Amino acid sequence: MSRGAHESVEAHLEHVLARIRPLAALEVPLADAGGLVLGASIETRLPIPAFDNSAMDGYAVRRADVADAAPDRQVTLSVVAEVAAGSPLDPAIGPGEAVRIMTGAAVPSDADAIVPFEDTDSGTRSVRVTAAPKPAAHIRRAGEDVAAGRQILEAGVVLTAARLAAAAAAGLARLAVRPSPRVAVIVTGSELVGPGAPLRRGQIPESNSVLLAGLVTEAGGTVVRVEHAPDDADAFAAALAGAAAEHPDLVVLSGGVSVGDHDIVRTALEPLGSVDFHSVAMQPGSPQAFGTLPGGIIVFGLPGNPVAVAVSFEAFVRPALQLLRGAARTQRRRLAAVATAGWRSPVARRQYMPITIVDGAHGASGGGLRVRPAAEGGSGSHLVGGLAASDGFAIVEAGIDEVRAGDEVQIVLVDG
Numbered sequence: 029m030s031r032g033a034h035e036s037v038e039a040h041l042e043h044v045l046a047r048i049r050p051l052a053a054l055e056v057p058l059a060d061a062g063g064l065v066l067g068a069s070i071e072t073r074l075p076i077p078a079f080d081n082s083a084m085d086g087y088a089v090r091r092a093d094v095a096d097a098a099p100d101r102q103v104t105l106s107v108v109a110e111v112a113a114g115s116p117l118d119p120a121i122g123p124g125e126a127v128r129i130m131t132g133a134a135v136p137s138d139a140d141a142i143v144p145f146e147d148t149d150s151g152t153r154s155v156r157v158t159a160a161p162k163p164a165a166h167i168r169r170a171g172e173d174v175a176a177g178r179q180i181l182e183a184g185v186v187l188t189a190a191r192l193a194a195a196a197a198a199g200l201a202r203l204a205v206r207p208s209p210r211v212a213v214i215v216t217g218s219e220l221v222g223p224g225a226p227l228r229r230g231q232i233p234e235s236n237s238v239l240l241a242g243l244v245t246e247a248g249g250t251v252v253r254v255e256h257a258p259d260d261a262d263a264f265a266a267a268l269a270g271a272a273a274e275h276p277d278l279v280v281l282s283g284g285v286s287v288g289d290h291d292i293v294r295t296a297l298e299p300l301g302s303v304d305f306h307s308v309a310m311q312p313g314s315p316q317a318f319g320t321l322p323g324g325i326i327v328f329g330l331p332g333n334p335v336a337v338a339v340s341f342e343a344f345v346r347p348a349l350q351l352l353r354g355a356a357r358t359q360r361r362r363l364a365a366v367a368t369a370g371w372r373s374p375v376a377r378r379q380y381m382p383i384t385i386v387d388g389a390h391g392a393s394g395g396g397l398r399v400r401p402a403a404e405g406g407s408g409s410h411l412v413g414g415l416a417a418s419d420g421f422a423i424v425e426a427g428i429d430e431v432r433a434g435d436e437v438q439i440v441l442v443d444g
């Protein structure tokens with residue numbers, strides 16, 4: 029079944045996302061949460077810092093004792109104790125006394141400033157102070173970063189190393205996360221042989237499974253199966269059964285969705301009744317199949333041309349994966365860039381042009397990002413070699429037939 033010729037990218041994406049629900053959240057230890065999406069917002073159990081502590085190696089003092097200290101008015105204090113990081117001690121400090129203290133150690137309750145070694149003679153029994161500390165100098169206050177009970181991470185964020193570190197510092201040991209979506213990849217085509225294998229006339233190296241498996245992983249999914257099927261109905265049925273046996277959340281197919289004599293994906297999936305074939309107003313990547321397989325497994329049938337695969341993944345599969353894994357942000361941020369070379373764009377469709385960053389904010393120009401097409405031939409869907417130079421895509425909306433050198437374009441970066 030086909031839902032109308034040339035629906036917009038937004039309409040197709042809406043159709044796709046309407047069929048997808050986030051996977052159920054589960055609790056895991058912090059160490060297993062990296063790269064997953066947080067399922068429920070969390071508050072700090074501990075303030076950060078957890079207690080008043082020293083920012084410097086030096087001496088905890090009563091500030092009044094050293095308020096007039098200067099190189100020519102040195103003040104001598106007697107050192108009554110030492111506290112290292114981790115020490116549970118809270119030594120009393122009387123007038124004229126100091127405690128030797130290391131960075132991260134709890135500040136004794138009697139101290140109201142830290143004098144770093146650099147402003148002393150570093151003495152161990154007594155110490156000569158050569159500069160007056162400011163009030164509360166070098167004391168990191170409990171909760172000055174984040175107070176206890178404050179929300180520190182919002183549901184839907186990807187748990188990067190930095191966010192996990194913040195959660196650990198806030199006293200959390202386990203987090204509610206959504207699992208990584210399980211994805212099976214099936215590539216079809218009788219012309220395909222493994223990378224590096226000798227080619228006879230008509231054969232090409234198979235690259236879409238490498239592309240798709242990598243894109244799935246980069247998008248936070250887990251590849252549970254990769255199948256290669258020649259353009260043969262039985263082989264395709266076997267590949268589909270193999271994929272389904274892994275109980276994937278999603279199956280991504282490449283090739284065979286067009287109208288060719290051997291486009292078996294279409295012939296095999298159409299009778300299932302719940303896979304639709306669409307023509308989307310985009311270039312490349314216009315033929316798209318989407319639906320569910322028996323058992324409710326979501327299936328994408330992407331056109332076989334490699335750049336069309338990369339673009340279709342970016343436009344539809346990646347947002348679907350983000351929704352499945354519970355990410356609040358399903359689409360990448362669009363950035364503005366300036367084109368350093370012009371190109372043509374099909375006026376009736378949105379174009380995704382693979383681009384290379386020429387230079388950026390830190391580049392010689394000192395301006396914003398500047399980009400040019402990654403491949404000499406532009407956005408041709410077979411130009412897989414151009415993907416080697418691609419940092420992302422320029423998105424040129426329908427209605428525009430040409431981008432000129434110097435024009436501002438919208439881009440998404442897929443790398444870095």
Ligand SMILES: Nc1nc2c(c(=O)[nH]1)N[C@H]1C(S)=C(S)[C@@H](COP(=O)(O)OP(=O)(O)OC[C@H]3O[C@@H](n4cnc5c(N)ncnc54)[C@H](O)[C@@H]3O)O[C@H]1N2
Binds near residue numbers: 217313330334
């Ligand atoms: N008469 C028409 N022909 C075509 C149309 C059309 O509307 N009418 N659309 C064209 C467009 S646009 C695309 S895109 C392709 C989509 O075709 P399929 O999805 O059926 O893909 P295939 O024919 O199987 O392959 C297309 C192309 O990509 C190469 N390929 C396929 N799989 C891989 C792989 N795993 N690794 C590397 N390269 C792969 C394949 O060899 C073909 O060159 O249809 C157009 N035709």
Ligand code: MOO
Binds near residue numbers: 310313315336409
């Ligand atoms: O729409 Mo096909 O994906 O360009 O070449």
